[in-house]
Amino acid sequence: MIILKMLKDLKLEEWTRENPVWFSEEVLKSSLWEKEKEILLSLKNHNEVAVRSCNAAGKSYTAARAVHWWLLGHKGSIVLTTAPTGRQVREVLWREIREAVANKPIYSPESVLETKINISNRWFALGLSTDQPDQFQGFHSPYLLVIVDEASGVEDLIFEAIDGLKPNKILLIGNALRNTGRFANVFKEQGIAKIVISAFDTPNLIASEFDNFEKFKEVWLKEGIKFFENKNKIVIPGLITLNDVIKFAQRYGIDSDVFRVRVLGEFPRAEAESFISIDEVNRAMSREVQIMPHWEKKMGVDVARYGDDRTVFIIRQMEKVLRKEIFIHQDLMVITGYILKIAEEENIRPENILIDVIGIGAGVVDRLKEQGWNVNGINIALPAKDKEHYANLRAELGGKIKDWLKTGQLLKDDDFFEATNIKYKFTSKGQLQLESKEDMKKRGLPSPDVFDALGLTFAFPAGMQEIYYPQSAGGVGQYYPEIGI
Incomplete structure (x- = not known):
């Protein structure tokens, strides 16, 4: 075991401490490209390193190598890692940490757990979620490294708790999802090593x-x-x-x-007219919520219109989006068949199937009703129920989505980011109005079909309603009234 050699050979420990790239390539047998090497060398030479990057640039892969380098190059060291949610801790960085030493004679087999490497009581690495700041108390070591993954989504309260530990080194990594918070601010500060990785x-x-x-x-x-x-x-x-x-x-x-x-790998401009921010969508993708099996499922279907090539199905069960399906270039009868098939697979009642009737969607609704399925056709161009605040039903449904994103869970699917393209304005009456699909196309952007399909799951015919029990509210019911059609 390498760890046993470290205990006996101080020169090997010292060499590892001074050469993180060598350790990663020769001991862990990891291939590194130039920016990954730069991250490791910056961490060796600086107390705080911040890395913002594009998607899939190898940030977590490199941070995982840093965990092992720090542990094995600093006897008696502690590494703490965190991320905005427990799922991100387990399934992103710690998956890379485990895979980096899988089938390698580095640690004893019983030392490597799901979110912990335990060499001894005072020599270990540990993954913590950010739901309780007091978890970041009581860790003391002459060699303490803290790694914050998806740092843009971590609140300042957690960073304050981390600062209280007085770590030797801090590594912040993530996408530049928002212009506020600690992660954004460090890129304006002096004395911090900053690395930006573009695709x-x-x-x-x-x-x-x-x-x-x-x-x-x-x-x-x-x-x-x-x-x-x-x-x-x-x-x-x-x-x-x-x-x-x-x-x-x-x-x-x-x-x-x-x-x-x-x-x-840049921060968003955060234009005032963007209705939903990247950060709001990303947080909903990262969130973990619990749902009850008996809660009703809703299916929203945004049917392709006159030459548009995507029909989108979204299935939502209260606070969680369960499924997204996209069908390309399908005619009315085929779409009708898909609706019946998916409804049966997901056990969705006909009245909980909500279909956009603008364009050929009306024909889909008619065909389903001919077959005895009393689905609901929704015309999102009609006036909103709350006429004081919304210009039409589509804007009102968009408002429901924006509220739901505060506690709901989206699938980890980049298609949901299309919502961030939609601009908004207020009418002379003070009503919220969302940018139309036609105006988005004039800007060279595709139709936000996934957003509209999700919105349809919040459209309930008069007399229907939905009750939420958000986990974040400790089970206290949050009432969403029906929207009259």
Whole structure:
């Protein structure tokens, strides 16, 4: 076992402490690209390191190597890791931590647990969630490293608790999801090592001959998507690719906040007219909620309109989105068949199936009713029930989504970020009005079909209602009144 050699050989411990890249490559047998090496060397040379990056740049992979380097290079050390939710702690960073030493003679088998490596009572690594700040008390070591994953989503109260530990080193990693909070502020401070990783810095984009955004932007605007056919090259599987960048450009636009955050590693502009923020969506994706089996399921169906090519199904059970389905270029009869099939699979009652009737959706509703399924057709262009605050039903349903995102759980699916493209304004009567699909298309953005399908799950015919019991409210009921159609 390497750990036994460390106990006997002080020179090996010292060499490890001074050479984190060597340790990762030679002992852990990990392949590192240049930015990953830069993170490890910065952590060796600085007390606090902050890394903001694009999607799939290897942040958590590198942080996992840092955990083992610190433990094995500093006898009697402690590593604490955290993230916004327990699921992120277990399934992201600690999965990488476990995989880094899997089938390697590093620790004794019983030492490596789901969220802990236990060498001794005073020599260990531990994963903590951020739901209770007092968890970050009582840890004392001459060598204390704290790693905060998805740091943009961690509240300042947790950082205050971490500061109280007086750690030797702090590593903050994550996407730049919001302009406020500790993670955003450190990029404005002096004396902190800051690393920014754009997709265009990564080996796969460089191999695809797009090593800077300006070059990509020029080609994208002049030539369009066809130019990029057969250009995608993968030299390191798992890292972001040119095809991933193209997907973000197509779906959200190269000037969108989603593209800035997920591709360029930049903070969002946080435009005032964006109705839903990236941070709101990301928090809902990261959240874990409990639902009761007997709670009703709702199916929202946004049917493709006159040449549009996507029909979207969203199934929501109170505070949790359970399922998303997208069907391409399907006719009325096929969509009707899919609705029946999915409703039977999910045990959804006909009255809980809510279908947009604008366009060919009306034909889908008619066909289902002919077959004895009393589904509900929803016209989102009609006036809102709350006419004082909303210009139409679509805006009112959007308001329901925004409220629900405070406690609800979304699937981890980038399609939900399309909601962040939607702008809003207020009418002369002070009513909220959301940007129409047609206006979004004029801006070169696709129709927000997933957002609208989710909104339909909040549309209840007169006389129907839904009761919430949010976990965050300790089981206290939160009442959502029906919306009259």
